[in-house]
Amino acid sequence: MSDSAMPFQLTILGSSSALPTSNRYPTAQVLNVRGRFFLIDCGEGTQTQMRKYKIGFSKINHIFISHLHGDHIFGLIGLISTFALLGRTNDMHVYAHSELQNFLVPQIKFLYPEDIPFRIVSHPLNFKKEQLIFEDKTASVYSFPLDHRIPTCGFRFEEKPVLPNLIPEKLKEYNIPIRYRQGIKEGSDFITYDGRIIPNSELTTNKHKARTFAFCSDTRINESYIESIKNVDLLYHEATFASDNQALAQTTYHSTGEDAARIAQKADVGKLIIGHFSARYKDHKTILAEAVRIFPNTEAISEGQVFNVG
Amino acid sequence: MSDSAMPFQLTILGSSSALPTSNRYPTAQVLNVRGRFFLIDCGEGTQTQMRKYKIGFSKINHIFISHLHGDHIFGLIGLISTFALLGRTNDMHVYAHSELQNFLVPQIKFLYPEDIPFRIVSHPLNFKKEQLIFEDKTASVYSFPLDHRIPTCGFRFEEKPVLPNLIPEKLKEYNIPIRYRQGIKEGSDFITYDGRIIPNSELTTNKHKARTFAFCSDTRINESYIESIKNVDLLYHEATFASDNQALAQTTYHSTGEDAARIAQKADVGKLIIGHFSARYKDHKTILAEAVRIFPNTEAISEGQVFNVG
Numbered sequence: 001m002s003d004s005a006m007p008f009q010l011t012i013l014g015s016s017s018a019l020p021t022s023n024r025y026p027t028a029q030v031l032n033v034r035g036r037f038f039l040i041d042c043g044e045g046t047q048t049q050m051r052k053y054k055i056g057f058s059k060i061n062h063i064f065i066s067h068l069h070g071d072h073i074f075g076l077i078g079l080i081s082t083f084a085l086l087g088r089t090n091d092m093h094v095y096a097h098s099e100l101q102n103f104l105v106p107q108i109k110f111l112y113p114e115d116i117p118f119r120i121v122s123h124p125l126n127f128k129k130e131q132l133i134f135e136d137k138t139a140s141v142y143s144f145p146l147d148h149r150i151p152t153c154g155f156r157f158e159e160k161p162v163l164p165n166l167i168p169e170k171l172k173e174y175n176i177p178i179r180y181r182q183g184i185k186e187g188s189d190f191i192t193y194d195g196r197i198i199p200n201s202e203l204t205t206n207k208h209k210a211r212t213f214a215f216c217s218d219t220r221i222n223e224s225y226i227e228s229i230k231n232v233d234l235l236y237h238e239a240t241f242a243s244d245n246q247a248l249a250q251t252t253y254h255s256t257g258e259d260a261a262r263i264a265q266k267a268d269v270g271k272l273i274i275g276h277f278s279a280r281y282k283d284h285k286t287i288l289a290e291a292v293r294i295f296p297n298t299e300a301i302s303e304g305q306v307f308n309v310g
Numbered sequence: 311m312s313d314s315a316m317p318f319q320l321t322i323l324g325s326s327s328a329l330p331t332s333n334r335y336p337t338a339q340v341l342n343v344r345g346r347f348f349l350i351d352c353g354e355g356t357q358t359q360m361r362k363y364k365i366g367f368s369k370i371n372h373i374f375i376s377h378l379h380g381d382h383i384f385g386l387i388g389l390i391s392t393f394a395l396l397g398r399t400n401d402m403h404v405y406a407h408s409e410l411q412n413f414l415v416p417q418i419k420f421l422y423p424e425d426i427p428f429r430i431v432s433h434p435l436n437f438k439k440e441q442l443i444f445e446d447k448t449a450s451v452y453s454f455p456l457d458h459r460i461p462t463c464g465f466r467f468e469e470k471p472v473l474p475n476l477i478p479e480k481l482k483e484y485n486i487p488i489r490y491r492q493g494i495k496e497g498s499d500f501i502t503y504d505g506r507i508i509p510n511s512e513l514t515t516n517k518h519k520a521r522t523f524a525f526c527s528d529t530r531i532n533e534s535y536i537e538s539i540k541n542v543d544l545l546y547h548e549a550t551f552a553s554d555n556q557a558l559a560q561t562t563y564h565s566t567g568e569d570a571a572r573i574a575q576k577a578d579v580g581k582l583i584i585g586h587f588s589a590r591y592k593d594h595k596t597i598l599a600e601a602v603r604i605f606p607n608t609e610a611i612s613e614g615q616v617f618n619v620g
Contacts, residue, residue, distance in 0.1 A: 081328070082329060
């Protein structure tokens with residue numbers, strides 16, 4: 001099945017750390033799971049980046065905020081204002097530290113004394129253990145604690161399996177009654193009137209492998225979250241520094257390129273993408289090079305990049 | 311005297327109205343008067359735009375906020391955070407409605423419980439009449455009321471005159487004593503020992519014409535502010551709509567291209583630049599064309615554009 005019919009697609013809106021550079025924006029990413037859009041972090045300028053990379057505002061109903069540092073939240077009030085200006089009425093769900101409300105609500109009250117035309121539904125995160133925070137027929141989303149200066153969560157997005165298609169010729173060949181077909185889609189074999197077992201694999205096609213993405217920013221590396229990102233197809237892990245600043249990474253609760261790669265290796269992920277680069281590096285070459293030495297399937301992210309899984 | 315030695319230079323950081331487009335940012339401009347930098351409005355993304363167009367963060371000590379709509383203020387908290395991260399200690403002066411503090415201070419307290427390392431000095435604007443709000447040896451800045459939905463000010467920036475240079479040959483020719491020289495720089499003629507009057511114009515060179523810029527956003531056109539922008543060298547006036555939306559411009563307290571041009575004509579300014587274009591227009595051609603018909607020396611602004619005066 002093609003990507004365009006069943007997208008599992010990550011778009012990078014912002015790849016810098018707290019200090020902006022001339023060509024990087026603070027953290028924001030959008031994951032499209034089969035038409036369901038998840039905004040992850042919302043640094044200053046997120047709405048402009050969404051316009052630039054053609055992410056429709058009306059698609060955004062679920063926003064996941066890893067932690068309450070400015071470079072991950074300053075874009076929220078602009079996005080909310082634009083939603084208000086566009087007359088949005090759909091609920092906007094925000095998964096974040098409960099304290100975020102104390103930051104946002106006064107701003108909204110100041111700007112909109114008569115309130116905005118939609119509800120913001122707050123879903124407080126758990127910073128002690130992994131938790132299922134969203135689920136529908138398309139995807140499940142889990143939060144899990146990271147290791148940063150303030151309470152911070154990573155997120156894992158799991159696509160729900162898609163039922164395979166039945167092969168019309170086989171339905172005909174074995175004269176399979178309609179009442180059995182849903183069961184076969186869900187994995188049953190078929191037993192013919194004369195007792196012959198036709199294995200499911202012969203009757204169905206397009207077996208779909210449910211895809212996964214995990215987001216880890218900002219964090220020091222820590223074995224504690226490896227279980228939560230084990231075997232994901234795509235892992236975003238911050239890599240603020242190169243190893244020449246290993247000590248600084250420790251004291252500021254950030255990771256190096258090497259750190260990110262070791263985590264990817266231990267978690268046995270499919271592909272690693274790194275970002276949140278410190279403005280002190282003219283480019284990301286050093287950080288990327290040290291990651292690739294340890295985990296070859298690593299890429300450095302930049303604004304507008306799109307990663308398709310599967 | 312060359313621009314580079316004595317700049318009076320406006321850089322456009324953001325040219326859109328409230329809804330961002332894929333290539334326009336909300337309102338922000340920087341005026342450089344002989345090395346003194348004035349930031350005018352501060353929409354979301356201003357700090358990134360400053361990086362992009364090489365406006366040094368440490369140069370920004372004076373910020374002028376026309377009014378408290380989101381698209382003119384959402385960049386402030388990001389800029390303040392970056393200043394804090396960079397360890398700024400210089401005062402930051404903000405000229406705005408006194409209510410701005412009720413928007414900013416809670417955000418700063420939330421993000422920096424132990425406070426930021428610099429002072430924000432608030433200078434409340436007067437929305438009833440023109441007022442001198444800043445003055446040093448380089449420039450004077452005046453605020454004056456505009457006509458928008460909420461209290462809004464325009465700003466006029468006036469360069470201070472520069473004293474001319476004395477012509478060395480003439481000093482020698484007339485044997486002019488040192489004690490008279492400052493007076494001649496300031497405009498006096500010289501009287502020789504035998505009573506001959508040597509006119510100032512013969513003794514000095516590089517007569518510098520003090521330059522002026524006025525900023526008018528957001529506003530309906532109104533005769534009331536014409537006096538405040540009379541004869542400026544460069545006028546920025548918003549032109550959110552084209553004349554096909556004249557009625558909408560009235561009810562939303564905005565201007566059309568034609569409105570801006572009429573104001574420029576009545577105020578007899580040197581050059582008009584227009585911006586704050588509504589996202590409903592695919593490009594600014596219609597708005598610009600109608601302005602140019604009335605006031606030929608009009609340009610439409612876009613991000614990164616630099617206007618040098620004089």
